[in-house]
Amino acid sequence: MKRIIFITGLLILFIACKQSAIIEGNSIKVSNINELNAAIKNSNAGDNIILANGVWRDVEINFYGNGTKENPITLMAEEKGKVTIEGASNLKIGGSYLEVNGLYFKNGHTPSKNVIQFKINNDTIANHCKVTQCVIEEFTQPDRDVSDHWVEFWGRHNELSHCYITGKSNFGPTIIVQLKGNQHIKTYHQIVNNHFGPRPRKGGPHGETMQIGDSGTSMTPAHVVVSNNLFERCNGEVEIISSKSNFNEFRNNVFFESEGSLVLRHGNYATIDGNIFIGNDNSKFIGGIRVINTGHWITNNYFYKLKGETFRAPLSVMNGIPKSPLNRYNQVTDAVVAYNSFIDCKSPWQFSVGSNVSQSDVLPPSEIRSARPIRTVVANNLLFNSEGDEYPIVNYDKVDGINFKNNITNSENKSEIKPKGLITKEVQVKQVSDGLCILTENYTDIFNGFDFETITTDIFGTERTSESNSVGAIVNPVKENAILVDKSKYGTDWFSTEKVKYEPKKIQVSSNAELVEGLNAANSGDILVVKSGSYTVDSSLKINKRITITSEDKNNKAELVFTSENTAFEMNPKGNLIIEDIILKGNKTQDAFATLDKNMTKAYNLWIKNSELSDFKSVLRVSKGSFADTVSVANSTIKNCVRGIMLNKETNDGGDYNCEFVNITNSTFENIQEVVLDFYRGGYDESTIGGHLTFQNNHVSNSGGNSDEAILIKNRGIVNVDFSNNTFKNNPVKLIAVLWGAKGQKPVNNTTINSGKIEVVQNLKLKLMY
């Protein structure tokens, strides 16, 4: 009876409030920026400003005003998808209870530092504002070196929801939350139900999909909620999300084949609950969670087919720097890792990652990560590997601060670390849907750690009770038809992220003119098939799509002879060129391949297979801002050139570089006057794991004579190098290459005859990036 009276009282109050608040607002349709500005200026709570269908080009929208919780002011598209914001455009929001709905940013870039900014200026800041059902697609700066953010949060209680955001290839996190100033702390921002589509590799740092705060504001209580988002192939850098503030929550997100990790870089007391990390069978790039600092709770997460190592391990717990500077690495303390499932992952637990005591002669003392994780509980986790995983734990230092309790694995543990709290058991699992493996029955012997009673549910929201509980992320029973990823939860209700599959066509080429015309007419993906014979080309061929050029008769390869001084192939953004079974000849006045000098807004790719190149200046010449995902030479011969592949223009000390993967295999380099390859990365921060070079099974001879530094192959600062099974003969150099011992680089099975030597330097002296 008492309870009924109580509830009735509340209900009456609630209804009274609700009724008094309903207002009928105006709908105002606007067709150009002037009308829009006027409508914004005159708007009141409850108004609905409608952008007419069409292209809104070069518009900088300042949306300000004060709505109310019940009656926001709305700025919306007449029809979602039919209102596009293009050109040099952006949107700033300032005031309270403003909502932006259904805008589509494409075909342009912001003229300021942000596409969408939750403040207009320091006096007009957004609070309780919302951007929803919007798309930002490849709205990227023309110059990769120009930094911007696509959504920049300021103020408090703002929301980004049900948006689709993809294709940022320039510097700067896609989403950033700013916390400078008391107006911008305790934010409780909601970043929910978005679909973060592919972000390409950037080459170096500053390619996060999301960053919350920075080291200078890492002491602030941010309270940002990031939940129910899909991160799909967010490959910008090693940090998909860089959490740099306190009390952030990451719940129920899906990280799908994204080459990076959710990184607790600065700040403390994050909650990472119920997230799904999906790798694939062979990528070592796809990470999980990287832990730094104090007090994080990592619970109910599901890690599937992750193979990443060290910084990219499924669970990577770092060593800290004792008394770390603000912008470096604090010790891990008081973390809880409980009730997670690691399914078909390889060596999922890696501790003291980043330990670098051995490098104390090249690093200052304030860089030595020697502080091991302490007061950390790892409990009630499930490790299941269908093929067995005998080394579930990798340790880079002693493991003396981790309390392992009641974890189970189905593999024998042959790791150096064999805690009693990791128990090998016969475990029965079943796959109930794509990627979703569950225990056939609950494993109920769990550890009740301090405050564990606050972990009340599993990954699907099923209650954990003293009667029904289990190790791992999932408690039985699982509802019927359970699926791991429900795509309907993420992104807009109107934009299709599925690309129509294109069936490439073959274009026959039997004359110079047909080559040029065919290239112009081709759709991305098409194949130019060149008849045998020699073709003179007197202009640059512009490559701005995916094009294959190949010979009709592989045994009688077509020969392209370039006579212009301009580069043979001009690599443009998104240019994707495959040269296969072709002979390319220059006249020593031009480069074989060169990027644009500017506006290399997106990455390009270059593959040379079974081909011959001769008589060029450079094989490849690039501009500073350019970036290739892959440059590959296979089964080919390159000779009589001034220099080879020159990926050496990104020379800042910020960890950036001009290409992610350089693969040179089974090829011959002959009479290259200067260097065969120059692949450069400046600056040092071990957490930016950059640059890959494979140089295997090649023959290099009579080259390097005019090399400035008497070196044949330059790979300074590149982190991942495979240098094996090559033959070097009669190259008049002192050094063939310098490898970086601390990164595990070593020459394997190379033959050198009358050439310089291959040197291994344990620790490169590099300028620190910060």
Added chain:
Amino acid sequence: MKRIIFITGLLILFIACKQSAIIEGNSIKVSNINELNAAIKNSNAGDNIILANGVWRDVEINFYGNGTKENPITLMAEEKGKVTIEGASNLKIGGSYLEVNGLYFKNGHTPSKNVIQFKINNDTIANHCKVTQCVIEEFTQPDRDVSDHWVEFWGRHNELSHCYITGKSNFGPTIIVQLKGNQHIKTYHQIVNNHFGPRPRKGGPHGETMQIGDSGTSMTPAHVVVSNNLFERCNGEVEIISSKSNFNEFRNNVFFESEGSLVLRHGNYATIDGNIFIGNDNSKFIGGIRVINTGHWITNNYFYKLKGETFRAPLSVMNGIPKSPLNRYNQVTDAVVAYNSFIDCKSPWQFSVGSNVSQSDVLPPSEIRSARPIRTVVANNLLFNSEGDEYPIVNYDKVDGINFKNNITNSENKSEIKPKGLITKEVQVKQVSDGLCILTENYTDIFNGFDFETITTDIFGTERTSESNSVGAIVNPVKENAILVDKSKYGTDWFSTEKVKYEPKKIQVSSNAELVEGLNAANSGDILVVKSGSYTVDSSLKINKRITITSEDKNNKAELVFTSENTAFEMNPKGNLIIEDIILKGNKTQDAFATLDKNMTKAYNLWIKNSELSDFKSVLRVSKGSFADTVSVANSTIKNCVRGIMLNKETNDGGDYNCEFVNITNSTFENIQEVVLDFYRGGYDESTIGGHLTFQNNHVSNSGGNSDEAILIKNRGIVNVDFSNNTFKNNPVKLIAVLWGAKGQKPVNNTTINSGKIEVVQNLKLKLMY
């Protein structure tokens, strides 16, 4: 009507709860530790364990169990004040809802690291436990160098209330809150209504009255509440309270003539509201609030007659170290200083304190405090100085990050910094009670900064409304008979902190025997008046109380001739010796004054006035753990000794030293073979402002010939030195003294004839303390 139903519902629920919870516990009286242990072991919620009156000696009490909120288990004194815990004793508390009431710790010290500890071990931690109405009086370690804490908090929701705690003279904060581990964060500990009585100067760091966390746990949300406490002459070191964690609250405390500050050393977002800081007319030692780090709110505080400078300024806002290491100085950002009153303070606002760019050649870059405060608001404060204060702002760097708004002062501002937001006005104040000055009428032109609406009351709890508000800590009208300090709020309800004033008596001495007997019989404060004549003393005179030895006839001074090899005067803890108008002679085999070698648990003092000393080994010899508050020689002659005043045994590099004040004035030193004075402080941390030497108007001649380092006066590491108007003649040394230029030391008006020189070194090379 609705409201009535609602409230009724709540009331019924409340009453129902209350009734169901009352339990009748047992009262168990215990007379010894075995009975106590048994009672604890058998205790249940609601039980009351009573310690019988008497002395409980050498007891280590583990009080454990689980009470409930309504029915705690209580451990109490039969009669408060009649149950004393003495000897090697301590108390540990573990469990929940335990209460300790009325214990009196005296005449002993803890055999462990704590007197009272809110945990028994890592498995038995206190939560919701309380210590109240207890006294800890001079329960200090025999050896000053042995560190302990008197109350050590662990767990959550524990309380220290209505206690009186005084007289800690060894290393270690009196109260410490430990935050290591998730069980010990978000504590909401209450430290309320206590009286922290005098804590003597310690000499160097680690003499805080309270420390909350440490740099290693400075990222934790501590939420400790320190309110309504009286800090009376807490002089242990420059930090009375060292807040080293987040979200702590300091409300309505009184800091009375305490030589230090409330320091926000590490951690962020402290609230300092409604506190009272009372100085006195001339002390530069008594500080206010020192600000480091981010997001602190300093509101409604009342600063009265404070004269401290730099680190001890009423409001000292420091420069930070860019990207500071965890244990050093973060930049001040986002602080708010609003609605405070500074009454009769001198230069109360000091900014960029600690700026030390000039010392970059002796300090590592990671020590340079160059990061000025930013995004900081100083608004609605009142500065009133009855004699005028033309330099209200002192700046040690540019002031470009402070937003001054609507502050008023009654003085012309001639400071280098003249912000528009500091307005000179004719201001009328009246004194309504001791130390309490209020504006005669509200000054209502206030600045409404971000979130200022959360400052809802003034220092007395009077509401601040849009109708009634004022700059300064106090809003009119003030209730009648308002007083600044209500002593009834602080400490116990049973222990008298007022000392009975003793009227010293004169004891006439006319023989050796009378001297020894008189000294033994004297009460502290008494005066031995010695008849003219010569007295042979063949033993040490033990000084463990305040004793004056003087001559009956100042024109015909008594002469004490010491013949034993033992020290003439043995300085014991609390020894306080005034030698006035006396001639002391040794036989060159003994020291004139020496401390005990061990167990110098409390400070001593030594004054020599109008006297003559000759033919001793050392004038003063001390042990490492000893500490003198003052050593003073005035208008005296010291001659024919091996060495002079030797305060040089505390040689650690932790910033410690053997004496706070050395004052040597108007005296003559003649034929001292080695050094005249050796006063040492090792280690460097500018925040520990230690050691004072005044060496004025002295004559030194024919001394220093056997000095190891050919130096006459050693004062290495001593921070405050006045070296003026002395004459040095015929001293065969290279150096008279080395002064420290960076600390403003310089020789003034000294005369040197056939002596060494006085050197000034700008920056001493010192070992950093951390």
